[in-house]
Amino acid sequence: MALHEALIALQTGCSGLLTLKQDDPYFKKRLPTIPYVHQGELEILDRLTQLGQHYRTLDEYIQNIFKDKKSGLYILSFAFELRSILQTYLNCLKQLEHECLIDTSLTLSHLLISLTDYNLLFPSLVSLINKLQTNGYRGCQILDIIRRYTLDGNIILSSTMKKLLCSCHKIFIKQITSILTRGQIYDEYDEFFIGLNNNINIEAMGMTTPSISRMTSTITSRSHSPDRDKQFNLQMPQQNPTITPGYSQYQLIPDMLPSYIPLQLADKILFIGESWLILKTNDEDNDKNFLSINSIDYDEQNHRVQQQLYALTLSDDFNIFELERIIEYTRIDLSLTLRNLFVDRFHLCNELEQIRGFYLIEHGELFSLFVNRTNQLLLNIKKSTNAIENDINEIFKQCLNDLHLETILTNVDKFKFKLNFSHNDNSTQETSTGCRRLLSRVQGISDNSNNSFDFWSCGWANLSIQYNVKYPMKAFFSENSKQRYNDIFHLLIILRYVQNELNNLWLILKNQHKNSLILHLRNAMSFFINNFQYYIQIDVLEYKYQQLIRSILSSTDFQKIKYLHEVFLSDIQQHSFMLLATAYQSIRNILSICVSFCLTAKQQENNNNFDENILRQFGRDFNDEIRLLFGILGMVQKHNALPHLGVFLTRLDFNRFLTNNNGSFGEF
């Protein structure tokens, strides 16, 4: 009798005798005593009922998953595996029932003993699914949770959990296989840790070519049991879930990344996916098959990778090292192909040479001429119009022609000057209050009715280059790197402008054979600007650039080349003090003081009597900023944070004038 009750209870969580409150897992409402059952047996019955209750919870969970079309592949796979565990439980019950029928003298204890394993297992499983449900974990996230449950000293518990994990890993590996062998994301429910980057700029979107891959269905079916496949097919809507987007539209989704997959590995997978995109994307005017560049048979290789990855799913223990090995192997192959493609076929170095020509102002004579010819134009404009931009670009082309540089800077059509006045708000205006104060003083005396002049709002301070990068170089020059190139260009072009102004002032002053304060101030400014320019252009840019080219040519790894390029950019930004906010601000202030000085001096050219007080004020402001900058850089130097900084400081202080004069360039 009790046995019968127990068996029912084991399946349903309740029986006629042992009515439990549905919503109360810790059944308190059991009849306190049942006359024909011994008190001890009652206890056992309670425990068995508890087990049945767990079974029901699990079963309901599975049923819900199967009903819900949106639960995703991972959860589904998990549910399937869970179902098979429950199946073994049911089988076990069947066995027990059979035994009970044969031998009526069996005790409740026998049941309890036979089900010991489930007694351990079910509470864990319930707690697992509770966790999954309450937190709404999905996709790759559940891997982490399940994995945590596998770390248990109890062998039965951990091996069952491993089975569950393994079933989810099958999906995981399938997704990895898809991206590894053809660069596609097979991920209908947004469960993978690599996803489409939706914030991509329009430029890149233009080349998105969603194509339907025939291969998809074959991959999915390869390692599936037919019964599962049916399930999947049911779940799969009509549209094809794989997408082949344009380059660099993949991104890591950190939330989805299981903690036991190293970020590096994820990066490699991402890189492989992106590489496939490059190799497979056929630009409208570029129908070549880049895969043929290497003699590697990709079909065979892909097949091998698939086999290896499939082998991974067979073992209960997920072998992360093997996964890493396979991925690294694939990555090296692809990376070499890409390296050959970019360096040999697309002449990456030439492209960089062009970049250097435009952004890094390699051809000094070109930009000197350009600065000379657009000097006034750019100084006087406050807002951008197409006409002005066209003018500037025309002037630049004319300069290029005049210097016969068309054959060297061949990509002139891809580079356009842009005037970008958007970021010109209060923050930048504050910086120039110093020079404005000065100018207003000048105006107060010279009765000039000009509005106060702010260098950072004129054309020179807002000139940038728009680089229309074509496929496939897009893969190399990201929007971010273009922005960084522009930041450097911004500094270089202003330096050149200021230098040009100071030189023009020299020309104006050259026929006054008088030893005057204005000359000395001009010299000090010119000394700073020239040395700063030399430091940036030669000590930093040229040096780092040569380093970059050398390592590109000697590397066989495209991912590393990309990485080196990023390092190059951040290096030069760092060494030109752009990342040291206070120092950079100080440099900007120095630049604007120099400009104001030159413009004021020019205004005074005709009446030939530069007010000495204004002059001294310029000198003092200049010195203050120099002292500040020298102080900041000195501190940085002490911490040895920038290895090249010493070069700059040595140049500025070569005859120890700064040191001996307490960081100033003379008495003004």
Place this chain on the structure above:
Amino acid sequence: MPSEIITLQLGQCGNQIGMEFWKQLCAEHGISPEGKLEPFATEGSDRKDVFFYQADDQHYIPRSVLLDLEPRVIDGIMKSPYKHLYNPENVYISKDGGGAGNNWAQGYHQGDKLSEEIFDIIDREADNGDSLEGFVLCHSIAGGTGSGMGSNILEKLNDRFPKKLIQTYSVFPMTNEVADVVVQPYNSVLTLKRLAENADCTVVLDNTALNRIATERLKKTTPTFAELNQLVSTIMSGSTSTLRYPGYMNNDLISLISSLIPTPRLHFLISAYTPLTSDNTESEVRKTTVLDVMRRLLQPKNVMVTTASRDKNLTHCYVSILNIIQGEVDPSEVHKSLMRIRERKLAEFIPWGPASIQVALSKKSPYITTQHRVSGLMLANHTGISSLFDRICDHYDKLIKREAFVENFRRLPKFKENLDEFNDSREAVQGLMDEYRAATRKDYINFGNSETTQAE
């Protein structure tokens, strides 16, 4: 074509060094003596247009004006393989062909008389380019034509083109032995005044030092004129190499000059070049590094001006230094060399302002093979140059005390009434020497200003 430079070659010496200069330039740019671009030189990234322009038939023609009062040297050029290089309209020889007789006054007077014709040529040449940057004048200050006519042209150039740069390569006479021209000190002092007042930058080439370098470095017992002129052309081509083979910086004359010359009067530059080779001797320098080159450039024995490092209780010092390094150079080498020079205190700098060794990296001409990986040129502003002026003034003072040979001057307009011109010039040179000496002191900033306030 932007930032063109017009070269004016004056007198015997000026035309000889000019000739060598153009030879060197042609070789460096792959231009044949007839002005044709050599087939191997068609794809250069060099800038030929600064110093040349192209004729209708694509010939390269130097932006050069050849002037002399006597035909001998120019005739020589016109008989050389380079006779078709120059624009014949730019070759001007005075019709009477009598020369200036080593007399400054004669040269100056002739220059005055012929100025209209001369400036016709110069104006035409200046209009030829679209933004002329400046003039380069080659001459000697000892003879008659280069010094006298040169002085006259300098005055007029400065008047006519006040915003253009005027650079001169001026050969200074030997001062340590008996001069072959007796009035040489007169000529020199009179010319120095014009150089000080009307030129923006003067590269001083001291014949004494040139001879010494030629004998010591090139192992020649008696160097020929041609060899000395070659030294000069090496300096001239070297100092313009960043204009012709442009890189990141220093691509125009102004940027070279403005960083060297802090105040307008201190514009007399000394120069050095290393390693030097001549056609038939092998150089003793076998290995060149940037440090070697920069160190050698600072050694007085390599400097093309003989200067004293100390005189009258003051230590002379560098106002500024520009090193033009040619060849394959790793930027970090330059820095290491600078550090070393600073540690060893190989160069003494002014105490009144910031100063350093500026470095300009320049490409080498691909058409000239040299044994050396790196070569270097120094242009420097050094206060010791005043000792050279001092020596010239010494000789001058001795002569003028006796009023020796002044008769030849008195015959000409500028000196007919009195010899004030002599005194003015001597005073101007004295002022220049004083200013250079003052530049060794900490209070140079106030030099001149305090005097004027005292005078008021």
